[in-house]
Amino acid sequence: MRAISEELATRIIPELRSGDAIERATLARLILSDLAADLDVLPTVASERASAFRASISAALAARPGGTSAAQIEHWRTTLAAIPAESGSGAQREIAALRTLAAQMARELGDAERNAAPSSAVEATLRQLAATDAGWLTAYAAAIAATAESAAAPASSGSPPSDSTAAPRVAGSVTTEALTAYLRRAFPRTPEIAATEVIQIPGGRSKKTFFVTISGSDALPERAVIRQDYALKYEGTKVGDEFTPLARLAARGLPVPRPWHLERAESEVGPPFMIVDRLKGSAPGSYFGLQKPCPGAFRDMARVLAVLHRMAPADLGFPASSAPGNTLEALVDRYERKWRDNATRASPLIDYAYAWARQQARRERGATVVVHGDAGPYNFLIDEDRLTAVLDWEFAHLGDPAEDLGIVRVYAEGLFEWQEFLDLYAAAGGAPVPEPRVRLGMVLQFLKGTTLVAASGRNFEEGWTREFVKGASSFTGLRLIEQRIARLLARFEAL
Numbered sequence: 001m002r003a004i005s006e007e008l009a010t011r012i013i014p015e016l017r018s019g020d021a022i023e024r025a026t027l028a029r030l031i032l033s034d035l036a037a038d039l040d041v042l043p044t045v046a047s048e049r050a051s052a053f054r055a056s057i058s059a060a061l062a063a064r065p066g067g068t069s070a071a072q073i074e075h076w077r078t079t080l081a082a083i084p085a086e087s088g089s090g091a092q093r094e095i096a097a098l099r100t101l102a103a104q105m106a107r108e109l110g111d112a113e114r115n116a117a118p119s120s121a122v123e124a125t126l127r128q129l130a131a132t133d134a135g136w137l138t139a140y141a142a143a144i145a146a147t148a149e150s151a152a153a154p155a156s157s158g159s160p161p162s163d164s165t166a167a168p169r170v171a172g173s174v175t176t177e178a179l180t181a182y183l184r185r186a187f188p189r190t191p192e193i194a195a196t197e198v199i200q201i202p203g204g205r206s207k208k209t210f211f212v213t214i215s216g217s218d219a220l221p222e223r224a225v226i227r228q229d230y231a232l233k234y235e236g237t238k239v240g241d242e243f244t245p246l247a248r249l250a251a252r253g254l255p256v257p258r259p260w261h262l263e264r265a266e267s268e269v270g271p272p273f274m275i276v277d278r279l280k281g282s283a284p285g286s287y288f289g290l291q292k293p294c295p296g297a298f299r300d301m302a303r304v305l306a307v308l309h310r311m312a313p314a315d316l317g318f319p320a321s322s323a324p325g326n327t328l329e330a331l332v333d334r335y336e337r338k339w340r341d342n343a344t345r346a347s348p349l350i351d352y353a354y355a356w357a358r359q360q361a362r363r364e365r366g367a368t369v370v371v372h373g374d375a376g377p378y379n380f381l382i383d384e385d386r387l388t389a390v391l392d393w394e395f396a397h398l399g400d401p402a403e404d405l406g407i408v409r410v411y412a413e414g415l416f417e418w419q420e421f422l423d424l425y426a427a428a429g430g431a432p433v434p435e436p437r438v439r440l441g442m443v444l445q446f447l448k449g450t451t452l453v454a455a456s457g458r459n460f461e462e463g464w465t466r467e468f469v470k471g472a473s474s475f476t477g478l479r480l481i482e483q484r485i486a487r488l489l490a491r492f493e494a495l
Contacts, residue, residue, distance in 0.1 A: 004032055027472040034144075034476060038092075041143035046091035049136045053098040054080070056132035060105060060125045068108060076105060095136065102129045102348035107340070110355030123359075130352030131495050134486040137349065141483055173270035174198050174210050174226060182268045183214070186261070192216035207239065207394065211278060220260050221277055227392075228273035230465065231266075237394035239274045240264050244317040245370075245396050246276070252311070254304060255279075255389045281381030281388035285411065287449065288480055290377055295415040297380055300387035301408060302421050306428035309369040309401045316370050316396075323368045323398035328440060329361035331399060335444070338451035342458040345478065350450050353485050356494050357447060360440045366400035367431060373397055375407045376445070395448075402433045406441015439492055446484045453477040 008029040016022045057080055061073055079101055086094040106129050109122050179195035187193050197213035210226040227239050243262045250258040257276040264272050284292040313320050324330035336354040343350075372379075373395030381389040405425070412421055426432070457474030459465045489495045 008032070027476070030476050031472050034479070040147050041140070043088050043091045045136075045140050045143050046095040047087060049139055050085065050091060050094050050098060052135065053095065053102065053132055056128055057098065057102055057105070060129055063121060063125055068112065072108065076101065096346070099133060099136070099348060100346040102133060103346035103351050105129060106348045106351035106355065110351060110358070113355065114358070126352050126355055127495060129348050130489070133348040133352075134490070134495055137479075137482050137486055141479075174200070174208075174212075174228065174273075175269075178268045179212065179226075182263075183217075183220075185268075186263070187217060187219050190217040190219055193219070207392070212275075220275060223278040224260065224275050225257065225278045226269075226273050226275055228269075229271040231271045239272055239394070242393040242396060243274055246393050248316045249308075249393070254307065255387060256393065257389060257391065279381055279389040281383040283378055284380055284382050285377035287376060287378055287477075288484075290411055290414070292382070293415060294377070294380075294382050294385050296385035297377075297382040297387040298408065298412045298415055298421065299424055301375065301380070301390070301412075302424035302430075303428040304387065304390060305372070305375065305401070305404050305408070306425045306430035308372065309367075309404070309431070310429050311370055313368075313370050313398055318370055318396075318398050320368070320398070326361060326365050327368055327399045328366065328402065328437065328444070329358060331403065331444060332357045332361050332447070335447050335451050339447075339454050342451070342454035344454070344457050344461055347450075347478070347482055349482055349486055349489075350447070353443060353447060353489060356489065357440060357443055360436060363436065364434065366402055366433065366437050368398055369401050370396060371399040371401060371404045373399065373403060374448075375404045377411050400433075400437060400441075401430070402437035402441040403444060404441070405433055405438045406443075407445045409438060410442050410445050439488075443485065443488050443492075446481050446488070449477065449481045453481065 008025055013022060013025045013029070016025060057076075061077055061080070064073060080098075083094060083097045083101070106126055109126050113119060113122055176195045176198050179198060180193070183193045183195060184191060193214065193216040195212055196215050197211070199211040201209050201211055208226075208228040208230065210228070212224050212226055214220050214222055214224060229239055240262060243259050246256055246259045249256045257279055259274055259276045261275040262272075263274070266272070284290055284294045284297065313323075332354060336358075339350065339354070372390065372393060374392060375390065379391045380387060381391065405422075408421070409418055412418065453474040457471070457478070460471035460474060465471075486495065
């Protein structure tokens with residue numbers, strides 16, 4: 001596996017020309033590297049950490065935290081006793097079973113506090129289980145990093161193709177032929193309309209994205225972008241949800257792609273989609289970090305968010321009456337339901353993080369404004385360190401401004417002092433937001449990620465999609481998300 005991974009990195013990926021192919025090959029390389037690392041280090045690390053896990057669970061059971069019955073405690077004791085101690089490759093089964101039990105306990109204890117006053121004993125037990133899981137995750141990641149140092153090989157960043165990049169004319173279900181047929185049916189007054197180029201671009205996890213070139217019509221721009229829903233059982237947002245807010249934001253002068261056309265039904269080109277302007281610039285980073293430092297773009301984003309947060313919700317198609325009383329608590333609950341409904345792998349750390357986030361959200365209510373909901377650098381376009389567009393408004397909703405600020409802070413802190421961003425935000429009209437709620441927004445950025453990788457993984461495992469990117473991103477993504485959550489909780493002294 002390591003040899004194949006190295007071959008991909010040094011011989012194959014550099015020869016690829018389309019961004020989509022580069023992304024898929026890079027993901028394949030990451031999967032091979034992870035699997036090789038599992039074989040190399042997981043048995044040893046699992047054997048070393050299994051006893052700590054057992055001791056932590058035993059201590060939690062001995063503490064008999066409130067909110068759990070004697071029968072429940074006894075059930076957990078029986079389950080723990082039934083998990084055999086294993087060695088070698090079997091240690092992976094042992095640690096997985098221990099994590100599953102610890103996650104069940106964390107959920108039960110977190111639920112006990114949902115409708116009750118906080119209990120210091122329950123909080124201490126939850127933190128103990130989460131800290132043990134974080135210790136396992138940290139040791140595992142460190143062992144993988146140490147093993148990979150000697151075998152590391154450079155890999156392509158997988159950035160989207162530029163306009164001059166050569167790429168296949170066929171891109172998934174959206175082809176030049178199918179799109180042309182659709183356009184001629186949808187725009188009968190322009191019979192010469194045609195799609196002359198379709199290029200699928202990488203990066204999208206909840207939507208497919210294509211660069212398209214259209215000729216023969218004034219009804220659509222020549223250079224455009226198609227955003228298309230996936231046809232999956234466990235879905236999230238729809239392109240139809242973001243069309244109206246996007247149109248209204250564009251009309252008010254915000255740097256967003258203007259939407260031109262929405263198809264809500266299944267068609268020749270597959271699931272529902274919309275056509276929007278293709279704007280200048282490139283994304284400076286991914287969900288897990290920046291690849292291109294862009295302090296100027298983040299300073300621009302401070303002003304954009306201040307303007308957005310001042311807009312009347314009704315003017316953007318969001319009736320104020322639709323907002324919950326405590327928007328951050330409602331967001332935690334929504335994310336947690338999605339995680340629990342779809343997760344195929346247990347994570348005591350994530351279940352604890354949800355319990356912690358709920359308690360933080362309940363401390364005070366914030367303002368209710370329209371938020372972007374996913375304002376990371378993967379949804380920026382920049383040109384020479386200036387922000388040219390904010391993309392992908394599928395998560396826009398009525399929420400707490402702390403949500404957007406927390407997401408931005410995850411990535412902006414490495415570029416300049418966070419206070420400078422807040423000063424720019426305030427100068428542009430943004431209202432003060434309490435620091436604890438911004439910190440909660442940072443954790444929510446990665447709790448949101450748990451819902452996305454869980455749904456992707458379940459769709460892939462149950463056969464609702466054979467899309468390689470879905471399966472690969474869920475496999476590698478959950479591990480990285482757990483590490484980010486652990487670091488943030490430790491930073492905020494919650495572990």
